[in-house]
Amino acid sequence: MDEETPHIHIDFVPFIRNSKRGLDTRVSLKGALAEQGFKGGTRSATEWNQWIESEKQELSKVAERYGVRWKQLGTHNKHLSVLDFEKQERAKEVAKLEKVVSNNKAELSHIIYQQVLAENEMEKIRQENEAVRQETTELSATNDLLREQADGLIENREKLMSDNKALEQQQKKLQQDIEKMADSKVALERNVHAYDEDARWQLPEPTALMSAKTYREKNAMPLVERLKEIVKSLTIKCVNLMEQIKQLKAKVTKQAEDIDFYKSKVHQQYVKLEQLQEKADDFERVKQYVGVDKIDIIVTNARELERIAQSEKQQSRAYGMGR
Structure with missing residues (x-):
């Protein structure tokens, strides 16, 4: 039914x-x-009202025979004309529509609010992704630089190890020379004893x-001359040996300083390698967090952007030279 209070209209004459007056x-x-x-009785119990109430009771009895019960609300609405009734119904419809519009406005406001929140969240996610992309690009560039530095450090380390090995060989040779000099000293002392015993x-x-x-002429002077020659020879050898010893000591000192220097460089490079390894481990953590595929895409895009920028720079330089 399309009515709040179902009712019927009865047309009768x-x-x-x-009749005692006029027509029969x-x-x-x-x-x-x-x-x-x-x-007619009282003002409210007119013939018309009595008849209406009687008809209602009869209709109620008929309805009960068909299983329909009359729910008496105790209200009495004034009979309206068709125009007033339609106005009333339109007013109800307008009220319902206004309620629907109000609900729709509230829902629309909620949707707009949710949309703004979603846009803010998307912007936040975009900024976070951009930050991650920049950080990943920087980490990728840092990783490439670290690899180059690591390769250079490895080469330097190998060179230092080679130089250190060469220094050790030189030090060993110097030690052998010193041992030879010691042997020469022993031989010299042996020769000195020979001078005491040889006729x-x-x-x-x-x-x-x-x-x-x-x-004097036959014995003393010849012996003196031989002794002079021996003294000269020994003096020259002694001077040469002293100079060699001085040079060898300088070389030993220099090589000891070089060894300490290279040891320090090796230690510094070892520390730097540990730092590079730590940064490489951080980059691996980022790759695991973001994903290898995304990292590869970001790195590829970053390299492509660098290549484009380099190409544009070269073209701009060539254009400037052409002018």
């Missing part, structure tokens, strides 16, 4: 017979109701009747 049969509501036993280096006793001049 009240009339009476045996004529229209008369009051007379027709009086013939049915409805007579060539002994001044013989003068023979009988040998004059001092003859002894």
Whole structure:
């Protein structure tokens, strides 16, 4: 049903017979109701109201026979004309529509609010993605740089190890030279003892009747000359040995300093390698968090952008030179 209070409209024509005035049969509501036993009483219990109440009771009985019960609300709405009734119904419809519009406005406001929140969240996610992309690009560039530095450090380390090995060999050779010098010293001491025992280096006793001049010329002077030659030779050798010892000591000191320097460089490069390894581990963590595929895409895009920028820079430079 399309009505809040279902009702029916009854069209009838009240009339009476045996009228004492006018026609024998004529229209008369009051007379027709009086013939049915409805007579006026109080102001509210008129014939018309009595008849309406009687008809309601009869309709209620008919409805009960068909299983329909009359729910009496105790209200009495004034009968309206068709125009007023339609106005009333339109007013109800307008009220419903206004309520629907109000609900729709509230829902639309909620949707707009949710849309704004979603846009803000999307912007936040976009900014986070951009930050991650930039950080990943920087980490990728840093990783490439770290790889280059690591390769360079490995080469330097190998070179330092090679130089250190060469220094150790030189130090070993110097040690051998020092040992040879020590052997020479032992040989020299042995030769000195030989001078004490060898007859060539002994001044013989003068023979009988040998004059001092003859002894000097034949025995003393030749021995002195030989001794002078030996002293000269030993002096030259001693000076040479002292110079060699001085040079060897300088070389040993220099090589010791070089060894300490290279050891320090090796230690510094070892520390730097550890730092590079730590950064490489951080980059691996980022790859695991973001995803290898995304990292590869970001790195590829970053390299492509760098390539395009480099190409544009070269073209701009070529254009400037052409002008």
